[in-house]
Amino acid sequence: MLQKTGEFVWSLGVLAVLGGCATVNPQHDYDRVGQRVIEATGQERIYRPEDDELVDELVEGLTQDGISADEAAQISLLNNPSLHAAFLDVGMARADAVQAGLFSNPFVGVSARFPDGGGLANIEASIAQNIAELWQIPIRKRAAERSLDATILDLARTAAEIAADAKAAYYTAVGTDERFRIAQENFDIAKNLLELALARQEAGAANELDVNLSRGIALDSKIEVERARLAGADARRELATILGFTSDGDALVLADPLPTESPETPNPESLVLLAKVWRLDIQTAQQAVAAAQALLEYEYQRVWPVIELGLALERSERTSQGGRDIAADTARASIANGSLTAPEIQPRSERRSEKGQDVIFGPSLGVELPIFDQNQAQIAKAQYALQQARKTLDALDRAVTQEVRSAVDRAITSWRLMRMYRDQSIPLAQDNLDLSREAYRAGRASFLSVLEAQRFFLEARLGYVEASQSAATMIPVLERTIGLPFDRFLSEVNKPTEPNQPVEEDGGP
Numbered sequence: 001m002l003q004k005t006g007e008f009v010w011s012l013g014v015l016a017v018l019g020g021c022a023t024v025n026p027q028h029d030y031d032r033v034g035q036r037v038i039e040a041t042g043q044e045r046i047y048r049p050e051d052d053e054l055v056d057e058l059v060e061g062l063t064q065d066g067i068s069a070d071e072a073a074q075i076s077l078l079n080n081p082s083l084h085a086a087f088l089d090v091g092m093a094r095a096d097a098v099q100a101g102l103f104s105n106p107f108v109g110v111s112a113r114f115p116d117g118g119g120l121a122n123i124e125a126s127i128a129q130n131i132a133e134l135w136q137i138p139i140r141k142r143a144a145e146r147s148l149d150a151t152i153l154d155l156a157r158t159a160a161e162i163a164a165d166a167k168a169a170y171y172t173a174v175g176t177d178e179r180f181r182i183a184q185e186n187f188d189i190a191k192n193l194l195e196l197a198l199a200r201q202e203a204g205a206a207n208e209l210d211v212n213l214s215r216g217i218a219l220d221s222k223i224e225v226e227r228a229r230l231a232g233a234d235a236r237r238e239l240a241t242i243l244g245f246t247s248d249g250d251a252l253v254l255a256d257p258l259p260t261e262s263p264e265t266p267n268p269e270s271l272v273l274l275a276k277v278w279r280l281d282i283q284t285a286q287q288a289v290a291a292a293q294a295l296l297e298y299e300y301q302r303v304w305p306v307i308e309l310g311l312a313l314e315r316s317e318r319t320s321q322g323g324r325d326i327a328a329d330t331a332r333a334s335i336a337n338g339s340l341t342a343p344e345i346q347p348r349s350e351r352r353s354e355k356g357q358d359v360i361f362g363p364s365l366g367v368e369l370p371i372f373d374q375n376q377a378q379i380a381k382a383q384y385a386l387q388q389a390r391k392t393l394d395a396l397d398r399a400v401t402q403e404v405r406s407a408v409d410r411a412i413t414s415w416r417l418m419r420m421y422r423d424q425s426i427p428l429a430q431d432n433l434d435l436s437r438e439a440y441r442a443g444r445a446s447f448l449s450v451l452e453a454q455r456f457f458l459e460a461r462l463g464y465v466e467a468s469q470s471a472a473t474m475i476p477v478l479e480r481t482i483g484l485p486f487d488r489f490l491s492e493v494n495k496p497t498e499p500n501q502p503v504e505e506d507g508g509p
Contacts, residue, residue, distance in 0.1 A: 022102055026094040029152055033090060036156035037077065040280060041163040042485030043070070046077045049087055055079055066253030069170045072243060073476075076166035079244035083162055086155050093144075093151040100144035103133050107308070115317045122317040126364055128310030136301045143294035150287035157280035160480065162242065167476035169239040174254050175469025176232035182465050183228040186458045187221040193454055194218045196437070197447065210447040217451065221458070258468040260422070262415030263475075266490065268408040271482055274492055275404050278483035282400060285393040292389040296382040302375050306368035314360040407481040411474035418471045421464035429457035 030048050037046045047055065059079050062071050077083065106129045112121040194214040200206035236249030245252075276282060334340045436453035439445035475486050482489045 022098050024091070024095045024098050026091045029090045029094050029148065030087070032152050033087070033156050033159070036153065036280065037159045037163075040156060040160035040278070040483055040485075041073060041077070041479070042488060043074045043077055043163060045074065046159060047079070047083060047087065049084075049091070051078075063253075066255040067170075068256045069167050072166045072170040072239065073163040075243045076162050077159055080162050080242060081244050083159055086158050089151050090148075090155055093148040097141065097144040097148045101137060101141040103137065104130055106310070113317065120315075120317060123315040124313070126310055126312040128308040128364060128366060130306050131309045132301075132304055132307040136298060139294055139298040139301055143291050143298055146287050146291035146294055150284050150291060153280050153284040153287060157284060160280060160483070164476040164480035166239070166242045167479075168473045169235065169242050170254065170256070171258065171469060171472035171476075173232070173235040173239045173249075173252070174256065174258055175465060175472065176228065176235040177254065178258060178468070179462065179465045180225070180228040180232045182461050183221070183225045186461065187218070187225050189454065189458070190214070190218040190221040193437075193450065196440070200440075200447075205443060206447060213447065213451055217454065224462075258465075258472050259475075260468070262418060262471060263486070263490070265408055265412055265415075265478075268405045271408060271478075271489065272401050272404045274484070274489055275400050275482045276397065278489075278492075279400055280483055282393070282396055285389070285396050289386070289389040289393055292382070292386040296379070296386050299375055299379045299382045302378070303370050304368070305370075305375070306366070308364075308366035310364045310366075312360075312362060312364040316358045316360075404481055407474070407478055411471075411478055414467060414471040414474050418464065418467040421460060421467050425460040426457075426464055429453070429460040433457045 027050075034046045034048070037043070045058070051058075055078050059075055062075050067075065106127050109124075109126045111124045113124075114121045194211070194217075197206050197211045197214040201208070201211050233250065236252055238249075240247065240249040240252065432453040433450075433456075436445055436450045440447060440450045479486050479489075484492060
């Protein structure tokens with residue numbers, strides 16, 4: 001009996017050791033996130049949960065001599081608190097994947113029934129494991145792994161969007177700084193016009209209306225200075241928020257100016273094909289389809305949810321027997337034999353049989369019969385979920401096509417407007433303003449013509465700043481829309497592309 005009981009306990013120990021081997025370690029998953037983000041942004045490094053103590057040092061090194069647009073993107077990938085929080089989704093998804101690969105705990109049952117006459121109890125013990133999980137776990141684990149892949153891609157997409165937002169906010173802040181500078185210069189120009197009108201009034205060549213109109217323009221220019229200052233402060237605070245800073249945004253030193261030259265943009269249809277290969281949200285949607293497919297297979301396997309195979313042990317009860325009277329047994333044996341006779345000695349096996357102490361040990365099998373619940377509802381739900389995932393992927397695929405075309409169109413238009421302001425509007429407005437002022441001083445033109453020329457010149461300068469700012473922000477917009485850094489998708493666009501396939505654990509497009 002001790003041997004059988006030992007085998008029973010040993011079985012429990014083996015199962016416990018096998019179950020205790022599973023650990024949750026998302027470090028490899030963090031590496032995969034980093035690889036995806038580097039591909040999408042071109043940056044060298046991204047935050048990892050174990051780098052918390054290094055982040056401040058890295059950010060300080062990046063901000064010592066001012067920051068460029070690329071450095072702003074790098075800082076956001078290291079220091080943005082929302083990104084820090086999103087990283088923990090990967091850890092939770094890894095925990096789900098580990099859990100999906102674990103067997104359910106075995107069921108152990110023990111019962112004891114005591115005989116009414118005393119003695120040792122009847123003992124029954126069993127251990128059983130659901131062996132249906134032998135074919136359910138691989139499918140369940142595959143579904144969890146696909147969900148983990150989707151979480152990794154979604155986090156990488158979030159990080160890439162944060163980096164693009166940082167670049168866009170950077171150029172917005174630079175643009176508002178430039179707008180503030182232009183507004184101050186425009187105010188100086190308006191004051192010069194007012195001084196000219198006052199001088200003409202003293203000479204008797206201008207009236208009070210001319211002076212008041214000049215004062216009005218000067219006042220409007222001063223108001224525009226205040227508006228530009230506030231817009232600049234708000235833009236810097238927005239940039240500081242994306243970068244994860246709590247310091248005043250005015251302390252940021254922005255080293256990159258607004259670009260003055262526009263890059264060449266490839267054909268929109270080529271970029272559409274490229275975006276469908278590299279867009280992380282499309283890859284996420286593909287992984288969602290794969291996860292939904294695996295989940296449907298898992299639900300089909302759960303028609304027979306429980307098939308328990310185990311071991312059972314039973315020891316029958318041992319009844320209590322009274323003590324043996326040796327003298328009486330000797331007397332009875334002597335009388336029976338006619339001479340002094342020792343009583344009969346009963347073998348131990350016979351005594352055990354009489355007392356009842358057999359041990360029964362063997363396999364057991366239990367099956368949950370799918371009579372009423374055949375998992376029909378969960379199978380149908382999984383089918384709907386798969387159809388939904390496919391429809392979502394199709395909708396995203398179509399939306400990306402139009403999104404890329406729109407982004408390219410807006411980028412080309414922004415760069416074209418910037419060139420038109422720089423090469424045509426501002427030079428023309430400057431010439432008109434100079435000519436109108438000279439004519440006004442000579443008495444050959446009315447004051448209204450000077451006002452109109454100055455208004456055109458001020459609007460052209462502000463329009464150029466806005467167009468330059470818009471043109472600069474279109475670069476990160478295109479990066480986010482295509483899913484690659486600007487210089488890389490320019491080099492990739494001429495390469496042949498293959499239809500995008502669902503991304504495996506360590507694979508890439």
